[in-house]
Amino acid sequence: MASANDELVFAPLGGLGEIGMNAALYGFGPEQNRQWILVDCGMGFGGEEHLPGIDVVYPDLRFIEEERHNLLGIFITHAHEDHIGALVEMWPRLRAPVYATRFATGLLETRRLSEPGAPKIDLKEIKPGQRIKLGPFDIEYVPVAHSIPESNAVAIRTPHGLVVHTGDWKLDPTPYLGSLTSEETFRALGDEGVLALICDSTNVVREGTSPSEADVASHLAELIKTAPHRVAVTTFASNVARIRSVAEAAREAGREVVVVGRAMDRVADVARECGFLEGLPDFRTPDNYGYLPRDKVVAILTGSQGEPRAAMARIAQDEHPDIALSKGDRVIFSSRAIPGNEKAVGAIINSLIEQGIEVITDRNGLVHVSGHPRRGELAQMYQWTRPRIAIPAHGEALHLEEHARFARGLGVSEVIRARNGNVVRLAPGPAEVIDTVPAGRLYRDGNLVIQANERAVPERRKLSFAGLVSAAIALEEDGEIAGDPIIETMGLPSKTRSGESFDELIADTVSEVLDGLSKAKRRDSDTVENAVKRAIRAKVNEAWGKKPACHVLVVEV
Ligand SMILES: [Zn+2]
Numbered sequence: 001m002a003s004a005n006d007e008l009v010f011a012p013l014g015g016l017g018e019i020g021m022n023a024a025l026y027g028f029g030p031e032q033n034r035q036w037i038l039v040d041c042g043m044g045f046g047g048e049e050h051l052p053g054i055d056v057v058y059p060d061l062r063f064i065e066e067e068r069h070n071l072l073g074i075f076i077t078h079a080h081e082d083h084i085g086a087l088v089e090m091w092p093r094l095r096a097p098v099y100a101t102r103f104a105t106g107l108l109e110t111r112r113l114s115e116p117g118a119p120k121i122d123l124k125e126i127k128p129g130q131r132i133k134l135g136p137f138d139i140e141y142v143p144v145a146h147s148i149p150e151s152n153a154v155a156i157r158t159p160h161g162l163v164v165h166t167g168d169w170k171l172d173p174t175p176y177l178g179s180l181t182s183e184e185t186f187r188a189l190g191d192e193g194v195l196a197l198i199c200d201s202t203n204v205v206r207e208g209t210s211p212s213e214a215d216v217a218s219h220l221a222e223l224i225k226t227a228p229h230r231v232a233v234t235t236f237a238s239n240v241a242r243i244r245s246v247a248e249a250a251r252e253a254g255r256e257v258v259v260v261g262r263a264m265d266r267v268a269d270v271a272r273e274c275g276f277l278e279g280l281p282d283f284r285t286p287d288n289y290g291y292l293p294r295d296k297v298v299a300i301l302t303g304s305q306g307e308p309r310a311a312m313a314r315i316a317q318d319e320h321p322d323i324a325l326s327k328g329d330r331v332i333f334s335s336r337a338i339p340g341n342e343k344a345v346g347a348i349i350n351s352l353i354e355q356g357i358e359v360i361t362d363r364n365g366l367v368h369v370s371g372h373p374r375r376g377e378l379a380q381m382y383q384w385t386r387p388r389i390a391i392p393a394h395g396e397a398l399h400l401e402e403h404a405r406f407a408r409g410l411g412v413s414e415v416i417r418a419r420n421g422n423v424v425r426l427a428p429g430p431a432e433v434i435d436t437v438p439a440g441r442l443y444r445d446g447n448l449v450i451q452a453n454e455r456a457v458p459e460r461r462k463l464s465f466a467g468l469v470s471a472a473i474a475l476e477e478d479g480e481i482a483g484d485p486i487i488e489t490m491g492l493p494s495k496t497r498s499g500e501s502f503d504e505l506i507a508d509t510v511s512e513v514l515d516g517l518s519k520a521k522r523r524d525s526d527t528v529e530n531a532v533k534r535a536i537r538a539k540v541n542e543a544w545g546k547k548p549a550c551h552v553l554v555v556e557v
């Protein structure tokens, strides 16, 4: 039972305003003493923005780190990196039990074994359909169709009502492998009375209904059957249904499957343990590839996002130790480039085409479908669950806004536009944003994790734009100049428009400034540094139109 001051709140720390780093808190209790559960703990990718040196971003979980004594558990909806990828880094700061299905726990464990120093997470395996009671929460895993095995929505029952957090889902009557999104189950939740639906917005801008995974499978089978020579398929390593459909098509066509890339290996191992590849012959390792006849092989590769170190990119550059492709071979991109990766993927495709290799993508063949619901599917979910409150999630601002309009159009009475860091009261009373908590991003930088507002990344961005000038000046105690200043530049063009070298230009500038300062002024190194710096930046800007970063070092000799 709820007491008078108890509130049910939703507080997203990631995933509302971007696609990636999903981390959603639900809290119950009086304002000063709430108990919490965290749904998902995902990472994002840095590449989409201009973040030099940063490939991975994490949600800033500082709020729940400080409240971790009230964090009852972490519930993982499915094993995609944007839902699970921050756990290894962030779990030691939270230390709450992590509930996940076997496929997800299997992937986490395999990864831990291959990463020295990865923490041993307190994992609790949970079965699709299972219910867990924790404090005021009663959490049910509700299977849904998606592009990875064992995806779940979570139905969260509390003394203030039932919340359905969909996670990533789609409707697919023939998902090829894994669960269906069950109309019966979601209708039953609707009959029970859904207070709030927190729902996937990824494809809300697309009309209609997604094609089925089974349609993709039959199309892939046709492409593999009719290929004159080698076939290479690249897809998301985690898409086991896709791997299975390629493997079945290969078997039908009398071809062997070679799996290439570490992420793909890991997933294949766990998928086999979980029984998802049952009945299929064992996959071959890359060293077998060279011995198989050209028309007897299908390679399944990592690197569908154009990652420079993954198999696909290395093969396109002919730099892979085991795998080569030649004129007349067929490459299938069974994937779609995530925004930000289009250029890298395009470069690989162009390079393959230049080599006479045939390339098929989702633009010229039904070789990929998204795992997220389009408008037709979303409308069904709203009809089944009939929520009082809708909160669009899993999307950029555009998706969230479009979803809010869509939900209102379907007649949902309370539609809340929430963003990371908002605390939304779901009950009692009308739903509204009542507070904000710290939220933001952390960057993985080498093997450190840094705050997004640290100087490092903006400084690197500046350097990449306009380079660096360093000047070292030696002065004697009385202000007399000792020797010539030493100038070093990095990232500057070699010559000005009039043909003068920048090094000379800068050296002359430094000498002019020093000559222009009185001996007395030259005794103050701060004055010298500031004057020289200002003059260098102004002079270089005049010649180049850009102001480099500038370091001036005054040494007393
Ligand atoms: Zn997903």
Ligand SMILES: [Zn+2]
Pocket: 022, 080, 082, 083, 168, 394
């Ligand atoms: Zn997702």
